[in-house]
Amino acid sequence: xxxxxxxxxxxxxxxxxxxxxxxxxxxxxxxxxxxxxxxxxxxxxxxxxxxxxxxxxxxxxxxxxxxxxxxxxxxxxxxxxxxxxxxxxxxxxxxxxxxxxxxxxxxxxxxxxxxxxxxxxxxxxxxxxxxxxxxxxxxxxxxxxxxxxxxxxxxxxxxxxxxxxxxxxxxx
Amino acid sequence: xxxxxxxxxxxxxxxxxxxxxxxxxxxxxxxxxxxxxxxxxxxxxxxxxxxxxxxxxxxxxxxxxxxxxxxxxxxxxxxxxxxxxxxxxxxxxxxxxxxxxxxxxxxxxxxxxxxxxxxxxxxxxxxxxxxxxxxxxxxxxxxxxxxxxxxxxxxxxxxxxxxxxxxxxxxxxxxxxxxxxxxxxxxxxxxxxxxxxxxxxxxxxxxxxxxxxxxxxxxxxxxxxxxxxxxxxxxxxxxxxxxxxxxxxxxxxxxxxxxxxxxxxxxxxxxxxxxxxxxxxx
Numbered sequence: 001x002x003x004x005x006x007x008x009x010x011x012x013x014x015x016x017x018x019x020x021x022x023x024x025x026x027x028x029x030x031x032x033x034x035x036x037x038x039x040x041x042x043x044x045x046x047x048x049x050x051x052x053x054x055x056x057x058x059x060x061x062x063x064x065x066x067x068x069x070x071x072x073x074x075x076x077x078x079x080x081x082x083x084x085x086x087x088x089x090x091x092x093x094x095x096x097x098x099x100x101x102x103x104x105x106x107x108x109x110x111x112x113x114x115x116x117x118x119x120x121x122x123x124x125x126x127x128x129x130x131x132x133x134x135x136x137x138x139x140x141x142x143x144x145x146x147x148x149x150x151x152x153x154x155x156x157x158x159x160x161x162x163x164x165x166x167x168x169x170x171x172x
Numbered sequence: 173x174x175x176x177x178x179x180x181x182x183x184x185x186x187x188x189x190x191x192x193x194x195x196x197x198x199x200x201x202x203x204x205x206x207x208x209x210x211x212x213x214x215x216x217x218x219x220x221x222x223x224x225x226x227x228x229x230x231x232x233x234x235x236x237x238x239x240x241x242x243x244x245x246x247x248x249x250x251x252x253x254x255x256x257x258x259x260x261x262x263x264x265x266x267x268x269x270x271x272x273x274x275x276x277x278x279x280x281x282x283x284x285x286x287x288x289x290x291x292x293x294x295x296x297x298x299x300x301x302x303x304x305x306x307x308x309x310x311x312x313x314x315x316x317x318x319x320x321x322x323x324x325x326x327x328x329x330x331x332x333x334x335x336x337x338x339x340x341x342x343x344x345x346x347x348x349x350x351x352x353x354x355x356x357x358x359x360x361x362x363x364x365x366x367x368x369x370x371x372x373x374x375x376x377x378x379x380x381x382x383x384x385x386x387x388x389x390x391x392x393x394x395x396x397x398x399x400x401x402x403x404x405x406x407x408x409x410x411x412x413x414x415x416x417x418x419x420x421x422x423x424x425x426x427x428x429x430x431x432x433x434x435x436x437x438x439x440x441x442x443x444x445x446x447x448x449x450x451x452x453x454x
Contacts, residue, residue, distance in 0.1 A: 021226045024295055030368050050185035058192045065199075067219050068295055069302045069338060072199030079196060083189035130200065132299055132366075140367065 004100070008044065012060060015040050020067035031140075032147035037064060038078070038123045039156050041085055042116060047099025050086060057082030070131070077126035081119060088118055105157070106164040116156050117149075124149045220336040223293035223304055231290070231432055238432050245322045284398055285438040287311060289319075291431050292336070296343060299366045303327060303339040305434065310334045316396060318437040324402040324425030325349070325391065326434050337436075342403070343369045343428060351403050352392040353383055359392035360417070362403060369428050372404065374420040381418065389422050395445065397437065 015037040023034045041057060061075035068074070092111040093103065103112045124145050132141050180187070289311075293304040307313055309332045319326040319339050327341035340347055343364050351374055352359040360377035374389055387406040391397040404422040439445075 017222070021222070027296060027369070051188060054185055054189045054192065058196070061196070067222070068300070070300050072196040072201075073300075076193050076196030076200065079189055079192045083186060083193075 004045065008040075011040055011043065012056070016060060016063055016067075019064055024068060028151065029147070031144050032151050033144075034151045034155050035120075035124060035127065035148060036152060036155055036159070038081065038119060038152075039159060041078075041082055042103060042112075042119060042156065043160075044085075044102075045099060046089060046093065046101040046103065053085060054079060054082045073130050074127065076130055077123055080126055081123045084122065085119070088122075089115065091115075091118075104164060105160050112160070113157065117153055120149050120152050120156065121145070124152065217333065217335065220292065220304065220306075220333070224306060227290070227292040227306075234430055234432050237430055241322050283439060283441050285440060287313060287436040287438055289313075289337075289434055289436055291434060294428065294431060296341075296369050296428055299345060301341055301344045301369070302330075303341050303431070303434075305329075305337045305339060305436070306335070307436070308333050308335045308337045312438060313337050313436050317439070318394075318396040318398075319434050320397070320401060320437065321426045321431060321434050323427065324404065325397060326426050326431065328396055329436065339434075341428065342372050342424060342426070349397070349403070350392040350394060351389050353377070353381065353406070354388040354390055356381055362389075362422075370424055371407065371421045372424055374406070374422050375417065377418045377420070379416055379418050383418070383420070389420075395442065396439075398439075 019035070019037045023036055027033055037060060040060060041053070044053060058075055058079045061078035064074045065071050089103070092115045093101070093108065101107065103115060105112055128141050128145050128148075287307060289305040289307040291303055292306045295301055295303075303319075303326070305313075305319075313329060313332055315329055315332055317329045319329060325342060327339040327344070327347060329337050330340045331338040342349070342362065345364055345366055347362070347364060349362040350359045351362045358378050358381050360374050362372055362374055364372045377383075383406055385406055385408065389403045389406060391399060391401040391403060393399070402425045404424040404426075407421050407423040409418065409420055
């Protein structure tokens with residue numbers, strides 16, 4: 001139980017730094033930017049207190065906003081995603097599973113991938129539309145959402161499979 | 173009544189989420205590039221520290237290119253210096269008789285002072301691009317100062333903390349600057365459409381103005397930049413919303429991908445000019 005919290009804090013800090021120091025400087029074809037920090041929400045245990053989920057997501061978004069000089073944008077998008085996390089999870093995972101169930105490739109590969117795809121698209125759609133409220137045309141925003149989402153999803157699945165492999169080797 | 177309370181308690185996490193989202197949107201909409209708080213931007217000392225630490229590592233990889241650019245710049249300056257010296261030599265010969273009594277200073281007081289600074293963070297993945305510099309108010313940097321690189325215009329300082337400052341670069345939709353082609357005096361306005369960080373747009377240039385691909389685009393009247401600084405080069409004609417004006421895509425002189433060192437322009441006459449102009453408006 002306690003170890004799981006420690007693990008989450010490390011993930012929280014690591015993902016923020018990864019996002020602001022590395023990923024946000026990437027702009028593939030001038031369009032696609034990986035937005036990997038939603039990985040944090042994906043890896044929280046299923047039965048985690050909803051206040052905790054929402055507040056920590058808001059905090060994470062706000063910290064990233066402060067780094068990126070975009071007050072409110074990441075925070076707004078990520079808080080909405082956090083609030084919708086539970087209903088979305090209920091779509092893909094069996095309800096009977098126990099509270100400490102952590103979604104992942106090792107626990108339920110198919111549902112996890114579908115869950116990731118929906119969450120990432122939700123997050124990026126919100127984020128990019130908030131970011132470009134008035135300024136830019138629909139097509140370029142949609143293109144940015146799709147390309148960024150594809151890269152983000154690939155990175156999340158890679159990252160999860162790497163973590164899974166490391167854990168598996170620890171057990172043996 | 174009890175049902176109502178039960179309903180509220182059961183769904184209170186939604187209430188929290190709505191409040192937090194409302195607060196976030198409040199931040200989005202009140203966020204103004206001219207009057208925002210330093211604490212919620214990368215100019216605060218904690219984020220500044222992280223960016224400096226990261227830059228200490230990454231700047232190492234660009235040393236070679238930076239050196240190359242410095243050498244090129246050095247060579248250009250040296251050339252100019254020799255040209256000026258030769259020119260000055262001619263004048264000396266021409267009017268060797270001078271009335272020294274009236275000349276208070278041998279050289280006019282310089283109008284511009286340049287503060288060198290290093291880029292510690294650069295964001296260009298989204299539409300809200302900005303640059304963080306490692307110098308701030310304690311080095312004499314103030315909001316609204318111009319920032320240039322060795323190649324050309326970079327942007328305008330928007331926020332300053334004691335040790336860091338945030339710059340709004342040309343590649344930010346909020347950026348506006350008046351500009352002209354090298355061989356004329358008609359001016360248009362520079363803005364950025366958010367699509368490509370190598371290209372900005374020069375708009376509202378009168379249609380009768382002749383131009384060629386590759387023409388140099390320079391700064392025009394501006395309180396922030398000296399005249400005739402290079403902004404970029406005309407690359408192609410774009411779509412114009414108006415028959416009387418041309419719109420160009422211009423290839424920016426500054427390479428934002430490898431930007432490392434910049435100069436902040438301190439216009440020593442800025443306050444004087446501003447006071448004079450504002451006096452008139454009263």
